[in-house]
Structures are given as C-alpha cells and as structure tokens.
Amino acid sequence: MPLPPLPPLPVTTVGSLPRSPELLRALKARRRGDLDRAGFDAVADAAVRDAVALQTAAGIDIVTDGEQRRDNFYSFVAEKLDGVRAMTLAEMLDHVEDKAGFERLLATLDVPAYAITNPTCVGPLARREPLAADELAFVRGLTDAPVKVPLPGPYLLTRAMWVPELTGRVYADKEALAEDVVALLRAEAEALAAGGAAVVQFDEPVLSELVFGRGQTRTFMCAALAARSDPEEELAFAVDLINRVAADLPVRTALHVCRGNWSRDERTLLSGGYAPLQPTFDALAVDELVLEYATPRAGAVVDPGAKALGLGVVNPRTDEIEAVDDIVARIRTALDVVPLDRLSINPDCGFGTFALRPMNDGARVDGKLRAMVAAARVVRDDPVG
Amino acid sequence: MQDVTHAWTVRVRADGPDDATAHARRHVLRLGAAAGFDAEAPLPSAVEALLAALGADLLSTFAATARRARLPHDALEAVLRCTLDNPLVHLGVIGETGSPRIAAIDGTFYVSSDAGTDDIERIWTLTRARSPLYTTLERSVALAVRLCPTP
Numbered sequence: 088m089p090l091p092p093l094p095p096l097p098v099t100t101v102g103s104l105p106r107s108p109e110l111l112r113a114l115k116a117r118r119r120g121d122l123d124r125a126g127f128d129a130v131a132d133a134a135v136r137d138a139v140a141l142q143t144a145a146g147i148d149i150v151t152d153g154e155q156r157r158d159n160f161y162s163f164v165a166e167k168l169d170g171v172r173a174m175t176l177a178e179m180l181d182h183v184e185d186k187a188g189f190e191r192l193l194a195t196l197d198v199p200a201y202a203i204t205n206p207t208c209v210g211p212l213a214r215r216e217p218l219a220a221d222e223l224a225f226v227r228g229l230t231d232a233p234v235k236v237p238l239p240g241p242y243l244l245t246r247a248m249w250v251p252e253l254t255g256r257v258y259a260d261k262e263a264l265a266e267d268v269v270a271l272l273r274a275e276a277e278a279l280a281a282g283g284a285a286v287v288q289f290d291e292p293v294l295s296e297l298v299f300g301r302g303q304t305r306t307f308m309c310a311a312l313a314a315r316s317d318p319e320e321e322l323a324f325a326v327d328l329i330n331r332v333a334a335d336l337p338v339r340t341a342l343h344v345c346r347g348n349w350s351r352d353e354r355t356l357l358s359g360g361y362a363p364l365q366p367t368f369d370a371l372a373v374d375e376l377v378l379e380y381a382t383p384r385a386g387a388v389v390d391p392g393a394k395a396l397g398l399g400v401v402n403p404r405t406d407e408i409e410a411v412d413d414i415v416a417r418i419r420t421a422l423d424v425v426p427l428d429r430l431s432i433n434p435d436c437g438f439g440t441f442a443l444r445p446m447n448d449g450a451r452v453d454g455k456l457r458a459m460v461a462a463a464r465v466v467r468d469d470p471v472g
Numbered sequence: 473m474q475d476v477t478h479a480w481t482v483r484v485r486a487d488g489p490d491d492a493t494a495h496a497r498r499h500v501l502r503l504g505a506a507a508g509f510d511a512e513a514p515l516p517s518a519v520e521a522l523l524a525a526l527g528a529d530l531l532s533t534f535a536a537t538a539r540r541a542r543l544p545h546d547a548l549e550a551v552l553r554c555t556l557d558n559p560l561v562h563l564g565v566i567g568e569t570g571s572p573r574i575a576a577i578d579g580t581f582y583v584s585s586d587a588g589t590d591d592i593e594r595i596w597t598l599t600r601a602r603s604p605l606y607t608t609l610e611r612s613v614a615l616a617v618r619l620c621p622t623p
C-alpha cells in the first residue's frame with residue numbers, strides 16, 4: 088500500500104519527551120490514588136500541548152504527544168486493559184525466576200526496583216478503553232502536522248505481561264496470551280489508522296537482546312522477568328506476532344529496535360551492529376525500521392531493502408548537542424545504503440522512555456531536535472555534499 | 473514519654489549445620505550459614521542478615537525522621553553489599569592469615585520524593601546519625617552508603 092505523503096527526509100522523534108515536574112507529581116499522585124483521572128488529564132493535556140509546541144517550534148515534521156500520559160513505553164497499557172495489573176518490580180521480586188541475574192541488572196543500572204512498573208497479566212485480556220487512539224485525537228486537535236503514535240510491540244508486551252506464576256492461571260502458555268495481545272494491538276492500530284495517524288510505530292527493543300545479549304549484561308528491565316529461551320525460536324515467534332499486528336495496515340508502520348535507553352552509562356547498553364538482526368528485519372511486514380546510529384556501538388548502516396529507514400543521529404543520553412556537520416555526514420553516509428526518499432531522521436531513542444528516569448532535560452532535547460532539523464535541511468538542499 | 477531504656481533478647485537455636493532459628497519476642501527468623509558462598513543455599517546467611525538489618529534500620533529511621541520533618545516521599549529502597557577481609561580464614565584454610573571480618577559495606581539508599589535534594593540530604597544526615605546499626609557499624613567497618621534521590 089502506498090505510504091502517505093511526507094516531506095522528503097522527514098525529521099521525527101522516537102516518541103517520548105521528558106515530563107515536567109508538575110506532570111511527574113501528578114503521575115505519582117495518580118498512582119497513589121490521590122488524584123482522579125480528570126485531575127491527571129488536566130495536567131497531562133497541558134504537558135502534551137507543551138510537548139507539541141516544543142516539536143513544532145523546533146521544526147519537527149512528524150510529531151508525537153511526547154508519551155506524556157504514559158509512565159513508561161509499555162506499562163501504561165495496564166490502566167487501559169482488563170486483566171493487566173501495573174506492578175512495580177519491587178512487588179514482582181517474589182516472582183522473578185532468575186533472582187541473581189535480576190539483582191545484577193538492577194545493580195549495573197543503578198536502579199531501585201520501585202522505579203519501574205511492569206504490566207503483568209493477571210486475568211483475561213480485554214480492551215477497556217483505547218490504548219492510544221484518544222492520545223492521537225488530542226494531538227490532532229492541536230496541530231495539522233503528521234502524527235506518529237508509538238505502541239509497545241506484541242512480542243515485548245507478551246514477554247513483559249507473561250509472569251508464569253500469575254499469568255499461568257489464566258493462559259495455558261505464552262503463545263495463548265500472545266493471541267490476545269495480537270488481537271488487541273491489531274484493533275488499536277486499525278483505530279489509529281482510522282483516526283488519522285501518519286505513522287504507527289511498534290517498539291520492540293528486546294529483539295536486540297536476543298541476538299546481542301549473549302554474554303553481555305542484560306539491559307532490558309522489560310525482559311528481565313522471562314527466562315531466555317532459544318533465540319532463533321524467539322525471533323521467529325516475534326516476527327510472527329509483529330506481522331500479524333502490522334501487515335497490510337492502512338497506515339505507515341514502523342518498528343523501533345534499540346539497545347537500551349535506561350542509563351547514561353554506555354557500558355550498560357548492548358553494542359554491535361544490527362547485522363545479526365538482518366534476516367529478522369527482512370521478514371518483517373513493516374514499512375520502516377527506526378534504528379539507532381548516533382553512537383559507534385551501532386556499527387554500519389543496515390540495508391533495509393524495500394523498507395524505509397529511520398536513522399538515529401542524536402544520542403538522547405548525552406549533554407552535548409551533536410554538531411550539525413556531524414549529523415549531515417552521518418545522513419550522507421546512510422545515503423550510500425538507503426535512497427533519500429526512504430530515509431527519515433530521528434534520535435536513537437526516546438528522551439523519556441521511563442517517566443521517572445528521563446535521559447535529558449528540555450533545553451538539551453530542544454537543542455538536539457533543532458540540530459536534526461538543521462542537518463536535514465542541509466541534506467535536502469544538497470544530498471551529496 | 474515512653475520508657476526509652478530498653479534491652480532486647482534474641483534466642484537462637486541450632487536446627488542443623490547451616491540452619492538456625494531465632495526467636496525475637498513472638499517473631500521467628502530463620503538463618504543459614506555464617507557467611508554463605510553457595511548461591512543456592514536455602515537460607516540467608518548471617519552476613520546477609522546483618523546487611524538486611526542495616527537496610528531495614530535505615531529505611532525505618534529515614535521514614536520516622538522524614539515523617540517528623542513532614543518530608544513527603546513515595547518510595548524508599550536500600551541495596552547493600554559487603555566483602556570479607558579474607559573469607560579463606562573464615563573457611564579455615566590452612567596457611568591463610570588475616571581476618572574474616574567484614575572489610576567494607578557499601579550501597580545505595582534510594583528515595584523517591586517530590587522534595588528538594590537539600591531537604592532529602594538533611595533527612596539522610598539525620599538518619600545516619602540516628603540509626604543504631606549505622607552508627608555502630610561505621611565505627612568498625614568502612615561504611616559508605618550513598619543517597620540517591622529519584623523522581
């Protein structure tokens with residue numbers, strides 16, 4: 088299906104932006120039960136207006152709502168679905184299979200277990216309200232710009248939700264749970280398409296851990312709870328789920344895969360090029376791959392084949408704003424592999440993947456967004472240099 | 473004013489080689505080896521219990537101090553680690569010299585609070601000064617527990 092028209096070399100984000108102190112206070116008050124939904128929405132609506140204004144002023148072509156309403160990129164679904172409970176990792180420690188490995192992970196990343204919530208499946212899944220269609224409607228009321236909506240991918244969500252001790256009482260196995268996850272996400276993506284989303288992006292960061300993670304420190308909290316099984320089987324399982332959600336949707340689809348975005352300590356993040364994931368990428372029925380290329384950890388640019396590539400050109404986890412010339416050089420290098428009309432520009436990951444653990448502040452985010460926009464303009468005018 | 477002069481008694485019974493039951497008033501606590509080196513050991517070791525006790529002390533003392541100062545907080549968590557000077561001495565390895573004493577305890581005390589960092593640090597300083605176990609251990613062990621405020 089033809090992709091919706093976008094400007095050449097569109098600049099976008101991976102989704103999340105840091106939350107304001109007021110919003111964080113509201114998020115925590117809501118979690119404690121001290122703030123009702125209407126009270127939270129009032130604070131969050133204002134935050135989304137600011138997030139969209141920041142992107143618009145910076146010249147971002149495809150905007151998001153900054154994931155302002157979400158506590159993190161996947162556990163937010165707990166509030167929208169029946170059968171899912173948001174549990175902090177502190178509450179879940181009793182259920183973690185590999186406790187020693189989990190403790191190593193927490194220590195390496197210097198994180199308290201209370202800081203992360205996981206959407207744990209504790210009953211039959213049912214959609215109580217839209218996961219993101221209302222977020223989209225609100226943003227579309229603020230701007231005429233194309234809007235991207237990130238959703239957790241079906242593999243990530245299945246793996247995070249499946250906690251054998253609790254979920255096993257409801258679903259026979261992970262595969263049975265995945266059936267309902269696929270149906271939910273497919274319905275949501277169709278609603279987003281109908282609601283006028285320009286791009287629906289599925290976040291599947293854990294894919295990289297399957298191929299890069301062996302022998303390296305585990306880097307994804309969201310996968311820490313499931314024992315690792317055979318990577319080849321897991322990848323095939325993941326591809327099947329993603330394709331059943333994303334294939335032939337009447338909207339441009341993207342898949343984001345990175346190597347972790349929890350810590351500013353680069354040593355805690357996975358490293359290595361995406362080449363080991365190339366067969367997986369080739370098998371995916373999505374229009375675009377959104378990948379990180381701003382650090383040397385990421386290796387050479389993969390050939391996305393007929394797909395478009397979202398090229399990560401700024402590191403969300405550093406203080407310094409990338410030089411426009413350096414970004415231009417990165418984009419031109421990528422043009423050796425991907426034609427201009429299939430390339431878009433983005434940061435390596437979100438700036439606030441976890442609300443309570445933002446990777447940067449507003450001023451630096453603004454600087455990095457503007458650097459991307461300036462670089463894209465240079466390359467649009469002069470692709471070769 | 474309550475009577476703040478107090479003494480505590482714990483009676484510890486040997487149930488097996490690495491299995492002890494401690495009775496503290498009407499509470500029961502089971503512990504294993506002195507210093508466990510087996511990751512699969514069925515019971516926590518005495519060394520781990522000491523770390524747990526220090527952690528629990530800091531959490532409770534911080535919470536009480538914060539409450540009195542009306543400092544709001546959403547969550548507290550402590551992680552503590554320690555090493556022995558020479559664990560081989562504890563194991564009785566012939567020819568090993570030195571001490572099996574705890575050489576160092578370090579760790580992190582996480583506080584999730586909307587309060588300012590200065591206010592949290594003030595409570596943390598008071599906590600360390602008011603904690604029975606912290607003030608005891610800091611006289612005999614290199615003790616370094618870092619405060620880490622989080623949103």
Ligand SMILES: [Zn+2]
Binds near residue numbers: 101292344347348435
């Ligand atoms: Zn990412």
